[in-house]
Amino acid sequence: MHFSQDKSGRLLLSGNEAVALAAWHCGVALGTGYPGTPSTEILESFSALGGKAQWAPNEKVAAEVALGAAFGRARVICTMKHVGLNVAADVLFTMTYSGVDGGYVLAVADDPGMASSQNEQDSRRYAEAAVAPLFEPADSQDAYDLLQVAFEVSERWKIPVIFRLTTRVSHSMSPVKPRFPLGTRPPMAGVPQPEFVRDIPSHVMVPGHARPAHRRLRAKMAEMEIWNDTQGPNRIERRQSTLGIVTAGISYHHAREAAPDASVLKLGLSYPLPLSLIRSFAASVDRCVVIEENDPWLATACRAAGIKVEAKDDAIFRYGELNVDRVRRILAHDSRPDPVAPRGKPPELCPGCPHRSSFEVMKELDCIVSGDIGCYTLAALPPLAAMDMMIDMGAAIGMGLGLRHVLPREQARRVVSVIGDSTFLHGGLPGLVEMAYNPPETGHVLVILDNGTTAMTGQQEHPGTGRRLDGSGTYRVSYEDMARAAGIKNVFSVNPIRERAKFKSLLAESLAKDELTVLIARSPCILAAGRITAWEKERKAAKQGAVESSAASACPECGGAGVPGAGEGKL
Amino acid sequence: MKQPANQTVNVRFAGLGGTGVIKASDIFADVVFRAGHMVKKAEVHGMSQRGGSVQSDVRFGTEVHSPMIPDGTCDFLVVMEPTQVEVVRGGLRSNGVLITPADIATAKLPSAKALNVAMLGRLSRHFDIPEQVWYDSLRAHFPEKLHAANAAAFALGRNS
Ligand SMILES: Cc1ncc(C[n+]2csc(CCOP(=O)(O)OP(=O)(O)O)c2C)c(N)n1
Numbered sequence: 001m002h003f004s005q006d007k008s009g010r011l012l013l014s015g016n017e018a019v020a021l022a023a024w025h026c027g028v029a030l031g032t033g034y035p036g037t038p039s040t041e042i043l044e045s046f047s048a049l050g051g052k053a054q055w056a057p058n059e060k061v062a063a064e065v066a067l068g069a070a071f072g073r074a075r076v077i078c079t080m081k082h083v084g085l086n087v088a089a090d091v092l093f094t095m096t097y098s099g100v101d102g103g104y105v106l107a108v109a110d111d112p113g114m115a116s117s118q119n120e121q122d123s124r125r126y127a128e129a130a131v132a133p134l135f136e137p138a139d140s141q142d143a144y145d146l147l148q149v150a151f152e153v154s155e156r157w158k159i160p161v162i163f164r165l166t167t168r169v170s171h172s173m174s175p176v177k178p179r180f181p182l183g184t185r186p187p188m189a190g191v192p193q194p195e196f197v198r199d200i201p202s203h204v205m206v207p208g209h210a211r212p213a214h215r216r217l218r219a220k221m222a223e224m225e226i227w228n229d230t231q232g233p234n235r236i237e238r239r240q241s242t243l244g245i246v247t248a249g250i251s252y253h254h255a256r257e258a259a260p261d262a263s264v265l266k267l268g269l270s271y272p273l274p275l276s277l278i279r280s281f282a283a284s285v286d287r288c289v290v291i292e293e294n295d296p297w298l299a300t301a302c303r304a305a306g307i308k309v310e311a312k313d314d315a316i317f318r319y320g321e322l323n324v325d326r327v328r329r330i331l332a333h334d335s336r337p338d339p340v341a342p343r344g345k346p347p348e349l350c351p352g353c354p355h356r357s358s359f360e361v362m363k364e365l366d367c368i369v370s371g372d373i374g375c376y377t378l379a380a381l382p383p384l385a386a387m388d389m390m391i392d393m394g395a396a397i398g399m400g401l402g403l404r405h406v407l408p409r410e411q412a413r414r415v416v417s418v419i420g421d422s423t424f425l426h427g428g429l430p431g432l433v434e435m436a437y438n439p440p441e442t443g444h445v446l447v448i449l450d451n452g453t454t455a456m457t458g459q460q461e462h463p464g465t466g467r468r469l470d471g472s473g474t475y476r477v478s479y480e481d482m483a484r485a486a487g488i489k490n491v492f493s494v495n496p497i498r499e500r501a502k503f504k505s506l507l508a509e510s511l512a513k514d515e516l517t518v519l520i521a522r523s524p525c526i527l528a529a530g531r532i533t534a535w536e537k538e539r540k541a542a543k544q545g546a547v548e549s550s551a552a553s554a555c556p557e558c559g560g561a562g563v564p565g566a567g568e569g570k571l
Numbered sequence: 572m573k574q575p576a577n578q579t580v581n582v583r584f585a586g587l588g589g590t591g592v593i594k595a596s597d598i599f600a601d602v603v604f605r606a607g608h609m610v611k612k613a614e615v616h617g618m619s620q621r622g623g624s625v626q627s628d629v630r631f632g633t634e635v636h637s638p639m640i641p642d643g644t645c646d647f648l649v650v651m652e653p654t655q656v657e658v659v660r661g662g663l664r665s666n667g668v669l670i671t672p673a674d675i676a677t678a679k680l681p682s683a684k685a686l687n688v689a690m691l692g693r694l695s696r697h698f699d700i701p702e703q704v705w706y707d708s709l710r711a712h713f714p715e716k717l718h719a720a721n722a723a724a725f726a727l728g729r730n731s
């Protein structure tokens with residue numbers, strides 16, 4: 001992979017690339033995760049650097065695979081976007097109890113301002129709720145340096161830690177001075193060696209084990225807080241004492257620019273909060289202001305501890321990301337509404353996108369569309385306006401069934417659940433089972449949009465493509481087989497572009513029956529089509545024995561080096 | 572550098588997805604980095620692959636804090652797509668430099684895709700950075716078969 005390098009050996013890296021390089025330099029044995037903007041490039045870069053990285057079907061599975069590796073005393077990194085943590089929350093809330101035996105970093109990328117997400121939830125609240133240490137890097141160098149500290153903390157206290165990035169940290173580029181020159185394999189001294197050591201009371205969270213585990217966890221955090229107060233990765237920058245700013249993450253840089261003369265307490269490990277450090281800093285300045293994005297999490301915690309700090313005006317500044325201008329206004333108590341930026345051009349489905357054809361047909365048939373997340377969500381925007389609801393990954397099926405259960409018959413029969421291939425494997429499978437288990441009286445129709453890739457986040461592989469993250473071939477799951485095994489009576493696959501009329505008649509017939517139907521609309525994403533065709537050709541050739549067996553494992557585009565999501569738009 | 576030495580220089584690239592905005596900003600950030608500056612780059616791409624608005628900010632100097640250019644402080648605004656000029660013009664400071672495709676003899680481009688490189692050539696005239704650094708960076712960012720066309724496009728912009 002290509003990195004910009006200056007004469008002194010510094011690299012110009014995005015935050016995500018810096019995390020990947022740090023993971024490589026920390027001797028991480030396994031990277032796992034599920035794509036999601038702005039987190040996706042961490043694993044892609046880690047793979048390109050030579051690390052073992054793989055996409056899981058969803059974040060929960062990824063976090064569990066990572067946990068197994070950490071129980072096996074390895075260093076492991078698990079990546080996801082903020083909403084992915086909702087999916088992985090179940091494992092998160094109990095693995096803090098069990099703790100880990102290796103080093104476990106859960107890298108979660110928040111998206112304040114929702115550049116490419118369905119909400120702007122704040123992962124800091126998860127850290128506190130699940131009792132997981134929380135690191136917040138401010139830029140690429142900080143991310144590179146802090147990841148090492150994160151592993152040290154994870155291993156010292158035997159606890160999984162959250163490494164919280166945000167869009168502007170993940171996707172901004174800034175120089176990084178790495179600990180090892182590019183292209184070298186880092187020394188593995190000090191990196192834990194995987195090994196199974198039986199420890200049933202720590203690893204089996206039955207109530208009898210979990211009760212003491214909860215107390216142990218709180219004790220760890222109390223100890224860590226004392227350490228964080230004096231030795232944690234936090235920094236006080238003394239300048240004028242009239243104004244002090246407590247901040248973390250990208251807000252640090254906005255604050256430095258907005259108030260260059262202010263003293264600053266920059267937090268690197270913000271949970272457990274170094275409250276004594278904050279208290280003494282706040283007491284050392286005339287006015288102490290907390291600068292943070294989204295929720296007033298830090299300010300509230302400081303105030304609850306009796307530390308006198310000012311918070312931003314949440315009527316305005318809770319929404320969206322901060323920037324230099326907004327920080328200036330927070331400091332000046334200027335709560336006038338934000339200036340409205342002229343609207344740019346919204347994105348739309350690419351010309352020739354198979355999703356367009358699928359949704360045109362559903363519109364022609366006046367379907368009520370319970371939709372899902374992916375490129376195809378763009379079909380909800382005018383002029384198509386052919387998707388009626390979208391909430392979270394996998395919801396298309398459950399929401400569609402719910403509608404079918406309650407709507408008057410003539411409306412119920414118009415309801416279709418529509419889901420992308422990656423999304424189906426991520427969160428749709430239990431919905432499919434529900435469909436057969438509790439079928440509505442009118443039956444139901446599920447359309448799986450199989451475009452052969454996870455298009456929205458920049459064309460990642462998934463279990464339905466038959467290729468892994470590094471491009472190597474693997475088992476390809478069959479949606480047809482899955483649907484039949486779940487108990488769906490009618491299963492069809494059809495090309496929504498080349499067989500548009502057939503797609504339409506099949507859909508119309510399915511809607512008219514009181515039966516369960518799964519319709520697979522199969523046609524490749526046009527941006528991924530070239531790569532898919534080349535790979536299919538190679539696979540066929542390999543099957544016929546014309547090609548050495550190893551060639552089938554190499555992605556035609558990159559020769560097996562991994563394909564960091566091509567192009568500009570990764571959501 | 573035709574800018575005060577200790578000040579941050581703000582360069583914004585804008586356009587629509589697929590017009591080479593991010594690529595141009597990558598190359599520009601690489602060039603100023605190779606030339607020894609502190610540099611930061613931030614981009615906003617909605618669903619840029621799918622034709623939506625794209626913006627990428629590059630800031631460089633001796634010290635750069637926020638990676639995002641504050642409102643109305645762009646020293647240079649490079650807009651790859653004529654329809655986007657009015658959308659983004661407000662970002663430019665009063666005496667800032669606007670560069671649009673109108674500044675390029677587009678008919679002479681080796682290929683329409685090379686417009687972003689020609690615009691970089693046009694931008695390059697404003698900086699005291701050796702020409703070789705630009706060409707080195709261009710080569711690092713494109714496959715070999717595109718090197719000649721890109722060099723021609725860059726020269727077209729630089730000399731227009
Ligand atoms: C829990 C969760 N994880 C990840 C994402 C990011 N994300 C949105 S849609 C999507 C997958 C889209 O792939 P697919 O369903 O195949 O549709 P396509 O974009 O290819 O049309 C991903 C990974 C998310 N929104 N929520």
Ligand code: SF4
Nearest residue numbers: 350353375455525526
């Ligand atoms: S990237 Fe692929 S799936 Fe997404 S809109 Fe374009 S063609 Fe369609």
